[in-house]
Amino acid sequence: xxxxxxxxxxxxxxxxxxxxxxxxxxxxxxxxxxxxxxxxxxxxxxxxxxxxxxxxxxxxxxxxxxxxxxxxxxxxxxxxxxxxxxxxxxxxxxxxxxxxxxxxxxxxxxxxxxxxxxxxxxxxxxxxxxxxxxxxxxxxxxxxxxxxxxxxxxxxxxxxxxxxxxxxxxxxxxxxxxxxxxxxxxxxxxxxxxxxxxxxxxxxxxxxxxxxxxxxxxx
Amino acid sequence: xxxxxxxxxxxxxxxxxxxxxxxxxxxxxxxxxxxxxxxxxxxxxxxxxxxxxxxxxxxxxxxxxxxxxxxxxxxxxxxxxxxxxxxxxxxxxxxxxxxxxxxxxxxxxxxxxxxxxxxxxxxxxxxxxxxxxxxxxxxxxxxxxxxxxxxxxxxxxxxxxxxxxxxxxxxxxxxxxxxxxxxxxxxxxxxxxxxxxxxxxxxxxxxxxxxxxxxxxxx
Numbered sequence: 539x540x541x542x543x544x545x546x547x548x549x550x551x552x553x554x555x556x557x558x559x560x561x562x563x564x565x566x567x568x569x570x571x572x573x574x575x576x577x578x579x580x581x582x583x584x585x586x587x588x589x590x591x592x593x594x595x596x597x598x599x600x601x602x603x604x605x606x607x608x609x610x611x612x613x614x615x616x617x618x619x620x621x622x623x624x625x626x627x628x629x630x631x632x633x634x635x636x637x638x639x640x641x642x643x644x645x646x647x648x649x650x651x652x653x654x655x656x657x658x659x660x661x662x663x664x665x666x667x668x669x670x671x672x673x674x675x676x677x678x679x680x681x682x683x684x685x686x687x688x689x690x691x692x693x694x695x696x697x698x699x700x701x702x703x704x705x706x707x708x709x710x711x712x713x714x715x716x717x718x719x720x721x722x723x724x725x726x727x728x729x730x731x732x733x734x735x736x737x738x739x740x741x742x743x744x745x746x747x748x749x750x751x752x753x754x755x756x757x
Numbered sequence: 758x759x760x761x762x763x764x765x766x767x768x769x770x771x772x773x774x775x776x777x778x779x780x781x782x783x784x785x786x787x788x789x790x791x792x793x794x795x796x797x798x799x800x801x802x803x804x805x806x807x808x809x810x811x812x813x814x815x816x817x818x819x820x821x822x823x824x825x826x827x828x829x830x831x832x833x834x835x836x837x838x839x840x841x842x843x844x845x846x847x848x849x850x851x852x853x854x855x856x857x858x859x860x861x862x863x864x865x866x867x868x869x870x871x872x873x874x875x876x877x878x879x880x881x882x883x884x885x886x887x888x889x890x891x892x893x894x895x896x897x898x899x900x901x902x903x904x905x906x907x908x909x910x911x912x913x914x915x916x917x918x919x920x921x922x923x924x925x926x927x928x929x930x931x932x933x934x935x936x937x938x939x940x941x942x943x944x945x946x947x948x949x950x951x952x953x954x955x956x957x958x959x960x961x962x963x964x965x966x967x968x969x970x971x972x973x974x975x976x
Contacts, residue, residue: 594958595954597957598953598954598957598958598961599915599950599953599954599957600915600916600917600918600953601915602916602918602919602929603918603929603946603949603950603953604950606929606933606946606949607946607947607950610936610942610946611942611943611946611947614942614943688821691823692821692822692823692824693823694823695823695824695825695826696823696825696919698825699922705826706823706825706826706829709826709829710829713833719833719834719836719837720834720837723826723829723830723833723834724830724834726826727818727822727826727827727830730821730822730823730826731818731821731822734821734822735821
């Protein structure tokens with residue numbers, strides 16, 4: 539109990555790694571989500587097939603298996619990744635596949651008349667997407683993106699198994715050094731929960747800010 | 758490193774052993790999640806606010822924290838309080854509790870979708886609360902939920918590799934032990950991925966059939 543503050547420092551270092559992973563993974567997931575989500579709506583068969591294969595593959599196998607595959611099998615093909623890189627890659631690609639379906643659904647939920655209006659205004663496909671469709675679709679995507687980000691946060695705990703010193707890993711270190719199990723695990727459960735609350739709170743305030751300019755639009 | 762088919766056939770029986778445990782854990786976990794979810798959904802509707810609030814918070818907490826850490830908690834912390842569980846039991850409890858908080862939302866939506874008139878008719882027929890639930894509400898609420906529940910059970914199936922972290926000898930753990938014995942990662946890890954992909958693709962077909970059979974849950 540006396541040296542608990544020292545161990546708490548160790549756990550907080552782990553929290554930083556978890557936050558770092560969550561942020562970088564989310565950025566990659568966001569990029570993949572838009573690439574694959576819009577790829578599934580593409581005019582070109584090849585793009586559609588590629589996007590569908592990516593989404594089905596990463597949703598069909600679990601994050602854990604993907605992470606181990608990236609970390610243990612890719613080096614045999616000559617691609618050596620640090621645990622952090624492997625973690626970000628696996629998390630980003632996995633959550634990106636789930637979020638891609640959100641992007642596709644949100645874009646499709648924008649009414650037909652909006653597309654017709656784009657054509658009537660002589661906007662190109664890309665212009666219409668950029669100025670008319672996406673601003674409305676983004677608002678539909680946001681709440682689900684928030685859930686996806688929380689799923690990503692929770693999935694980061696898996697990287698502790700490839701020896702990346704995140705929250706869960708540090709809790710195990712503290713457990714093996716002190717023999718105390720209740721304190722480290724309760725502490726990290728609370729930290730994870732607080733991080734999840736921060737994400738959902740952040741997404742909700744972002745949603746409010748983005749909805750401001752779209753008063754007249756049905757969402 | 759090259760792919761070696763002989764090695765694949767050599768390790769196949771071990772992996773099949775793991776698949777059996779994986780499927781067993783999924784089935785038991787699904788049953789538990791179905792029960793826990795119903796209990797949570799009913800408790801959240803309780804007229805006693807202390808009950809509904811505290812169960813609601815607990816469910817939020819479990820949903821906002823990683824399954825891996827919960828498994829550690831059950832496996833490492835509970836023995837301190839005299840509850841010593843075998844790994845598989847601890848794993849099934851972890852899966853059941855975690856996914857129970859998700860299925861609770863499905864139950865909630867399903868119960869809310871039973872028309873008001875049914876409640877009023879039950880009251881008019883002088884049925885007690887217990888009779889109303891067991892004879893009127895639950896039988897009508899369950900069928901539309903089945904596809905959504907099945908969806909979560911498939912998600913649970915993909916999370917079972919986490920059980921390897923608490924020494925359950927399921928598919929992932931068998932693959933890891935094989936890989937560590939022979940220092941060959943490419944075949945075991947790829948096979949695990951392939952197993953999961955194949956079973957998930959089959960379960961997607963099953964899911965489509967369930968959706969067709971029991972109708973879509975209203976969103």
